[in-house]
Amino acid sequence: MTYSPVSKNYHPDLIVEEAKNGWRIVRLNRPKSLHALDETIVSALFEVFQDFHSDDAVKAIWLDSTTPKAFCAGGDVRKLRQLVINDEVETANQFFEQEYALDLLLHNYAKPVLVWGEGYVMGGGLGLFMAAPFRLVTPHSRLAMPEINIGLYPDVGATRFLADRGAIGLFTGLTGSIITAAGAYGIGWATHICDAQRNTVLEKVINIDWSHYPAGDFRAIDDTLNSMHRPVGPGPLQNSLDVIHSVCRGVNFEHDYDAIVGLSDARSDWLRQASENLQKGSPTTAALTWLLWQWGKQVHSWNEVFELETQISDWKIRHADFVEGVRARLVDKDLSPAWKQGASNSLKGIFAGNPPTTSIESWNELLKHYDVI
DSSP states (O other): OOOOOOOOOOOEEEEEESSSTTEEEEEOOOOGSSSOOOOHHHHHHHHHHHHHHOTTTEEEEEEOOOOOOOEEBBBBBOOOOOOOOTTTHHHHHHHHHHHHHHHHHTTOSSSSSEEEEEEEEEEEHHHHHHHHEEEETTOEEEEEGGGGTTOOOTTTTTTHHHGGHHHHHHHHHHHHHOOOOOHHHHTSSSEOOOOOOHHHHHHHHTTTTTOOOOOOOHHHHHHHTTTTTOOOOOOTTTTGHHHHHHHSSSHHHHHHHHHHHHHGGOSOOHHHHOOOHHHHHHHHHHHHHHOOOOOTTTTTOHHHHHHHHHHHHHHHHHHHHHHHIIIIISSOOOHHHHHHHOOSSSSHHHHTTOOOOOOOOHHHHHHHTTTOO
C-alpha cells in the first residue's frame, strides 16, 4: 500500500504521510542511531501532532519507525553529554523541555494515536510510547528504562508510569531490566501484542469503516486491534513476580537496594542481570529513582510530573555521574564508570552536600521526610 507525503516538510529524519479514511502516518527515520531523539526531532514531532490535532481532516495517527530493529532507543545522550561538557547546560535543558512538551501533548491528545513498538523501545522512546492510548508490541519487542546504566534517571513521565505499577515499576526503574512483549502487556505498558507484520496491521486499521462504530473512533480502533491481539507465553518478568514483590518493599531505600543486589545468585538469568545492573549502576540514579517513585505514588497530573522532571533533569545532567556514565557506556565503551560515591549507602549519604531540591513543595517535603534535606 502506498501513501502520499504531506505537503509540509517537518524534518529530514521524519516521514509524514497521508493515508485514506483520515489516517496520517508518522515515521522516525534515523536507523543508524536506532531512531534516537534530539531537540530538532522532538520539536518537529511536536509541530506534527499540533497540526494534526487542529486539522479536522485527520482522524487518527499511526507512529512507528522505518526499521524493525527499534521504534526508538531513547534520547541522544551522547549529544547531551557534549553540551554539558561544553558548559551549554541550558541548551541541553531545552531538549528535555521540548521532549516533555511532546509527551504531555500526547498524554492529553484528543485523537487516537497508535504506536508500533517493534524492536527496542527504551528511555525517551518508551516515554513517547507510553503517552499513546494504543501501544502495540510484537514478539521481538524489548522495552526498558535503562538510565541506571548511564547515570541519568527514568524520566519522560516514568515518575508516574513506574509508580502506577507498584513494586514492578520500582524494580524496572532501579534495574533497567529489559521487558519482553509478554511482560509489557502484563503490566499494561503495551495494550496489544501483534504477531502479524506491521503492514498487515497498518492496512487493517486504515481500512476501518468509521461509520460502523457509533461509539466513536477509539472504540473502532480498539475492536480492530483486539481482533489481532495474540497472547504469548509468560516472559521472565511474570516468572519473577513473587521475587520482585519480596525485594521491592518501597519502605526503605537501603533494604530495597541490598535485596535486589542480593539476587546475584538467583536461578534466573534475568534476575541475576537485574542485580548486576543495579550493583554496577549509578548510586545517585538509584536513590533518585526510588524517591521519584515515592513522589509518583502520591498521584499527580501529567503537568505536575513533567514540571518536576524538568527541574530534576537540570539537576541530574549537572551531576558528575551523567557525563561519566555516558562516557563509560557509549563513548569509550569501557563499561567501567567511576561513579560519585556518597558518604554512605543511605539516601542522606548519597545526596550529601548536593540534594536534588526543586521549587516544587511536595517534592521538597518528600526529601525532608526521608532526611535528605
